[in-house]
Each structure stands twice: as C-alpha cells, then as structure tokens.
Amino acid sequence: MKPDQGMSLIVKTVTCWINSFIFLFGIYVMLFGHITPGGGFPGGVIIACSFILITLAAGKEFALKLFSLDDASVVDSFSIFLFLFIGFLGLILGNYFLQNFMAAGEPFRLPSAGTIVLNNVAIGLKVGAAIFAMFMYLSLFRLDEGEETE
Amino acid sequence: MTNLPVLFVALPLAMGFLYILLLKQRPYVAEIVSVAVTLVLLLLALSLAGAGTFQDGYLVTSFNLPVGGWDIPLGINIFLDGLTVFMLIVVNLVSFAVILYSVNYLQRYTSRTYFYSLILFMLAGMNGMLITGDLFNLFVFLELASVSSYILVSFGVEAEELEAAFKYLVMGAIASALILLAVILVYLVTGTLNMAYAAQFIQEQGMNRALYFAFALFMMGFSLKAALIPFHAWLPDAHPSAPAPISAMLSGVVIKVLGVYAMLRVGFNVFDLGADPVFLNLLLVIGGISMIIGVLLALYQWDIKRLFAYHSISQMGYVIMAVGLGTSLGIAAGLFHLFNHAIFKSLLFLNSGAIEAATGTRSLKKMGGLAKLMPVTGVTSMVGSLSISGVPPFNGFWSKVLIIFAAVLAGRPVYALLAVIGSILTLASFMKVQRYAFWGKSHLSEKKQNSNLEAPLFMKVSMLFLAIFCIFLSFLIVPVLREMILTPAGEDLIRGASGYLARVGIL
Numbered sequence: 001m002k003p004d005q006g007m008s009l010i011v012k013t014v015t016c017w018i019n020s021f022i023f024l025f026g027i028y029v030m031l032f033g034h035i036t037p038g039g040g041f042p043g044g045v046i047i048a049c050s051f052i053l054i055t056l057a058a059g060k061e062f063a064l065k066l067f068s069l070d071d072a073s074v075v076d077s078f079s080i081f082l083f084l085f086i087g088f089l090g091l092i093l094g095n096y097f098l099q100n101f102m103a104a105g106e107p108f109r110l111p112s113a114g115t116i117v118l119n120n121v122a123i124g125l126k127v128g129a130a131i132f133a134m135f136m137y138l139s140l141f142r143l144d145e146g147e148e149t150e
Numbered sequence: 151m152t153n154l155p156v157l158f159v160a161l162p163l164a165m166g167f168l169y170i171l172l173l174k175q176r177p178y179v180a181e182i183v184s185v186a187v188t189l190v191l192l193l194l195a196l197s198l199a200g201a202g203t204f205q206d207g208y209l210v211t212s213f214n215l216p217v218g219g220w221d222i223p224l225g226i227n228i229f230l231d232g233l234t235v236f237m238l239i240v241v242n243l244v245s246f247a248v249i250l251y252s253v254n255y256l257q258r259y260t261s262r263t264y265f266y267s268l269i270l271f272m273l274a275g276m277n278g279m280l281i282t283g284d285l286f287n288l289f290v291f292l293e294l295a296s297v298s299s300y301i302l303v304s305f306g307v308e309a310e311e312l313e314a315a316f317k318y319l320v321m322g323a324i325a326s327a328l329i330l331l332a333v334i335l336v337y338l339v340t341g342t343l344n345m346a347y348a349a350q351f352i353q354e355q356g357m358n359r360a361l362y363f364a365f366a367l368f369m370m371g372f373s374l375k376a377a378l379i380p381f382h383a384w385l386p387d388a389h390p391s392a393p394a395p396i397s398a399m400l401s402g403v404v405i406k407v408l409g410v411y412a413m414l415r416v417g418f419n420v421f422d423l424g425a426d427p428v429f430l431n432l433l434l435v436i437g438g439i440s441m442i443i444g445v446l447l448a449l450y451q452w453d454i455k456r457l458f459a460y461h462s463i464s465q466m467g468y469v470i471m472a473v474g475l476g477t478s479l480g481i482a483a484g485l486f487h488l489f490n491h492a493i494f495k496s497l498l499f500l501n502s503g504a505i506e507a508a509t510g511t512r513s514l515k516k517m518g519g520l521a522k523l524m525p526v527t528g529v530t531s532m533v534g535s536l537s538i539s540g541v542p543p544f545n546g547f548w549s550k551v552l553i554i555f556a557a558v559l560a561g562r563p564v565y566a567l568l569a570v571i572g573s574i575l576t577l578a579s580f581m582k583v584q585r586y587a588f589w590g591k592s593h594l595s596e597k598k599q600n601s602n603l604e605a606p607l608f609m610k611v612s613m614l615f616l617a618i619f620c621i622f623l624s625f626l627i628v629p630v631l632r633e634m635i636l637t638p639a640g641e642d643l644i645r646g647a648s649g650y651l652a653r654v655g656i657l
Binding site: 076081087095096 | 153156164168170
C-alpha cells in the first residue's frame with residue numbers, strides 16, 4: 001500500500017479494521033441465505049462491496065493486485081459452471097434438472113436445505129465477481145478519458 | 151429423455167461461459183464448438199417435432215416438465231407445445247446457418263471468442279423464452295437475449311455502430327420496463343406468475359381494468375421489440391450497423407421471438423383474446439400499416455442493409471396482419487410467413503455481408519455487375535429476392551398467397567388488397583437491389599473487377615443451405631408436412647387459454 005495513492009491514512013486504517021468484517025458478513029449472508037434473510041445475490045454484493053471499499057481507500061492498483069480483472073472473469077465464468085453442474089447433478093442423481101438431491105438435514109442448521117446452499121455459493125461468487133468487474137471497468141473508462149484530454 | 155428440453159438453455163449458456171474461461175486465445179475452437187452446439191440443438195428441435203402423437207388430424211406435442219421437481223404453481227415449468235416446437239425449429243435452424251457463416255466472416259474482427267459467447271447467450275435467451283411456462287421467466291430470458299443483442303450490435307465499436315446500439319439500448323430498455331410493469335400487474339391481480347394459472351384465473355374471473363392495462367403494456371413492450379410501425383425507430387439503425395451475421399440473427403429470429411411469439415403467446419394463450427374483436431382489429435391495423443409504410447420507406451434506400459431492415463418491418467406486418475384475421479387459415483398463414491421470412495431475410499443479410507466484405511461498401515450506387523464476380527452470392531441473393539417478393543415457386547409466394555386467401559375468406563378484402571400492393575412494392579425494391587448490385591454496369595475499381603471477390607467456403611455453404619430451404623419450405627403446405635409442423639402451431643394459438651390449460655393438464 002503506497003502512501004501516495006488512495007485516500008488519507010485515517011481512511012486506510014479504518015478500512016483495514018472494518019473490511020474483514022464486511023467480507024465475513026458477506027460470506028455469512030451467502031451461506032445462511034436459506035435460513036436467514038439474504039442469499040447468494042446480497043452476499044455476493046456485500047463481498048464485492050468490500051473489494052470496492054479497498055479500491056476507494058487504497059487505490060485501484062492495490063485492489064487489482066489483490067484481485068485482478070482476469071481473476072474476476074475466471075470466477076465469474078466458473079461459478080456458472082458450478083451452478084449448471086449442480087443442476088445436471090440433480091438430473092443425474094434425481095429426475096429433474098436442478099432437483100434437490102441432497103438430504104434435507106436438520107432444520108435451522110447450515111446443512112438443512114440440500115443443494116440450496118451450494119446454489120447460493122455459486123450465485124454469490126458470480127454476483128460478487130461480476131459487480132467488482134463492472135465497478136473496475138467503469139473506473140477504467142473514466143481514467144482513460146482523463147488521460148486523453150490532458 | 152424427458153429432460154432434454156433443458157439443453158436448449160443449459161447447453162449454449164454453459165458453452166458461452168466455457169469460451170470466456172478457456173478459449174480467449176483460441177477462437178477457432180470456439181467456432182467448431184458453436185457450430186456443433188447449434189447443430190445438436192437443431193436436431194433436438196426436429197426430434198421434438200417428431201415426438202408428438204397424431205390427434206384430430208394433426209401432430210399434438212404437449213410436454214410439461216417441472217424444473218427441480220416442483221410442480222406448478224410452486225415451481226417453474228418448462229412447457230412445449232406445437233407453437234414452441236415450431237419456433238424452436240426456426241430459431242435453431244437460422245442460428246446454425248448464421249454461426250456457420252460467422253466462421254469465415256468474423257476473421258476480420260478481434261475478440262472473436264466474445265462474439266461466439268454472446269451469440270450463444272442470445273440463443274439461450276431466445277430458446278428460454280420459447281420453452282418457459284412462466285411469465286417472469288419469460289421476462290428474464292427476454293432481457294438475456296436483448297442485452298446480448300445490444301452488445302452484439304456495437305461489436306464493431308465504430309461511432310455509427312455505437313450510436314445505433316445506444317438507440318437500440320434505450321428503446322429496448324423502455325420495452326423491457328413496460329413488460330416488467332405488465333408482469334407485475336398480472337401478478338398483483340392474479341396472484342401467480344405461471345402462465346397456465348394466470349390464464350385459468352382470467353378465464354374464471356374475466357378481464358378487469360387492471361388486466362386490460364397490463365395487456366396494453368404487454369402490447370406496447372412486445373411491439374417495440376418486434377419493431378411494428380409506431381415503434382420501429384430503432385430497427386433501421388440497429389440492424390444495418392451490426393456485423394452481417396448479427397443482422398441476420400436480429401432480423402431473422404430476434405424480432406420474431408422477442409416480439410411476435412411473446413405477443414401471440416400472451417395475447418392468445420394467457421389473456422385468451424383470440425376471439426376479441428378489439429385485439430384482432432388492433433393486430434390488423436398495426437400489421438397493415440407496418441406492411442405498407444415499411445415497404446414505402448424501403449423503396450428509396452440506397453444502403454443495401456438499411457433497405458433490408460425496412461423490409462423486415464414490412465414483412466413482420468404481414469405476419470401480424472395475417473394472425474389478426476383470427477381465422478385458423480390466417481394464423482397458419484402468418485406463422486408460415488414467419489418461418490419463411492426467417493429463412494430468406496437471414497439469407498439476404500448474409501448476402502449483404504458477403505458483398506460488403508468483398509466490395510467494402512454498402513451503397514447500391516457503388517456496386518454493379520457482381521453476379522459475374524460472385525456467382526454463388528448472386529444466385530442465392532436472387533433466390534432470396536424472389537422469395538421475399540413472392541414469386542412462385544419460392545416459399546414466400548405460398549405464404550403470401552395463403553395470407554391473401556385468408557384475408558378474402560375472412561371478409562377483409564381491403565387487407566388482401568394491401569397485401570398485394572405491399573408485395574408489388576417489395577418486388578419493385580428488390581428489382582432495384584438486383585439491378586444495381588448484381589447486374590448493370592460495374593462501379594467497382596479495375597483492380598477489384600479482376601480479382602476473386604467470391605465469399606469463402608463456409609459463407610458459401612451457409613448461403614446455399616438457406617437458399618435450398620427457400621425452395622424446400624414450399625413443401626410445408628403439402629398435407630403431411632403441414633400437419634406435422636404448421637397446423638399444430640396454429641391450432642395451439644387458436645384454441646386459446648382453454649386449449650393451453652388442457653395441454654398443461656390443469657383443467
């Protein structure tokens with residue numbers, strides 16, 4: 001983290017403290033989507049927000065070193081495969097596409113809704129990577145335009 | 151076996167993302183896989199057409215598949231009937247030809263892998279719209295197909311293309327917003343998003359003001375997507391600006407699935423307005439206006455792709471007008487013309503792409519004498535031009551004759567006359583295309599006149615494939631073939647909501 005990039009030291013320090021909690025909260029929302037309010041989509045958005053916070057506080061270069069656009073593209077595409085894989089697994093092990101083939105489990109525990117948890121994870125990864133990539137692409141475009149006008 | 155329709159969405163979606171994941175540097179693999187995927191889907195669609203049983207003198211397909219094992223109305227169902235199978239054949243046939251053509255045509259573009267990903271997403275969206283039995287799912291797939299097509303229109307990233315894509319994006323987003331609002335209103339009133347249960351509610355309780363308003367919103371949204379005349383402003387910009395294979399996709403199938411299919415499915419099967427004189431007259435008037443004004447605007451165009459784009463508006467007018475007659479013959483003739491238009495309009499756009507690649511211009515004034523220089527393109531474009539103008543023995547003739555007969559038999563001689571006038575004007579504008587592009591004196595440079603301008607192998611194969619279908623589709627009016635493909639599609643519309651409910655099996 002170079003001192004001349006991003007915002008002031010105060011912002012960076014607070015971001016250091018708070019960011020891991022935001023990230024963890026995103027994972028929590030994603031994993032417990034079937035028993036608490038939330039799910040894959042909001043979880044993914046919260047995870048993406050933690051990366052966006054890093055970008056705002058410490059600068060774009062630092063954030064891209066942490067998680068590059070290529071990584072985002074890979075996670076984005078891979079999570080769709082995860083989702084379709086679960087869907088086809090339902091087709092093979094059960095009768096229908098996306099069928100819930102896993103045991104129902106104990107109510108109000110983490111493994112309590114079969115494949116819903118796995119689907120939520122796939123959706124969360126997809127949404128998180130996609131929103132981060134969108135934010136980065138938008139900020140890249142603005143920077144390019146600024147360089148041209150100079 | 152029963153789960154095979156899932157592949158119509160899952161296969162292109164999975165392959166599209168696979169390209170981005172693995173094949174960014176290897177577009178040639180993506181080309182081969184895309185051709186294979188569309189071929190598999192085409193064969194699958196044809197096998198579904200053969201899987202039905204004969205009842206009441208035509209082939210009945212009825213296929214209700216609950217996704218995830220949850221029956222309706224709890225879950226989302228995949229539902230196939232005659233109309234769906236008919237449209238699946240149209241979409242996958244045109245996509246196969248277009249992707250085969252792209253293998254050669256796309257060589258001059260960069261990031262070809264993204265092109266194949268996006269075209270497969272568009273295909274997944276359209277197939278999804280066709281096989282779903284759920285209104286909100288219909289909207290989601292409509293957005294998937296639309297967003298992919300916005301990006302594909304701007305694929306060349308030049309100023310003109312970006313402007314056209316932005317115009318298309320704005321108009322398309324308005325249409326999507328209207329459709330979403332209509333879906334919300336239907337959910338508010340009927341308490342369900344499933345098409346069959348919404349249809350059952352409407353049949354039992356009758357239409358009320360909120361539902362009429364929702365239907366008006368649906369009509370506006372789908373008319374925007376289908377580019378019927380008061381809503382057509384985006385089409386003459388967006389269709390010519392896209393790369394030729396995408397123009398062929400957009401004019402060939404996208405406006406039909408996103409606009410016409412959705413409008414007819416919602417109008418006839420969900421809202422049960424198949425016998426409603428207001429709805430039918432609306433279709434007749436919009437169709438008639440589109441038919442005449444579209445072709446009048448096409449007449450004075452000098453940009454070859456823009457001319458074809460205006461003809462798309464005109465020919466969609468024929469389809470909508472024929473369906474608006476409300477008779478069994480009219481609907482069958484309209485759907486027949488829809489199939490024919492998908493084939494010959496994509497053929498003509500592929501021809502225009504071959505010409506543009508060879509001569510570097512889209513202006514008719516700068517071409518001439520191309521029939522000698524590019525024999526395959528010349529012959530196939532002649533076939534396409536004669537088909538769209540309705541000259542026997544090509545497919546366009548039979549569907550136009552059926553439309554005119556249907557109009558006369560339904561007691562609408564004015565619309566029959568309009569159809570004849572539209573057809574004559576179409577012939578006139580395509581004589582202009584043939585005269586200026588393929589015959590007459592050449593305006594090309596000496597160097598180009600002496601070089602080999604003919605399209606590469608796969609482009610030729612694809613154009614010949616579609617040209618053969620232009621002749622072959624005439625046989626669709628032969629009784630056995632008609633009862634296998636055309637009649638089921640028309641009957642599933644004309645039987646309205648009660649027929650739809652019987653097919654889904656909740657009556």
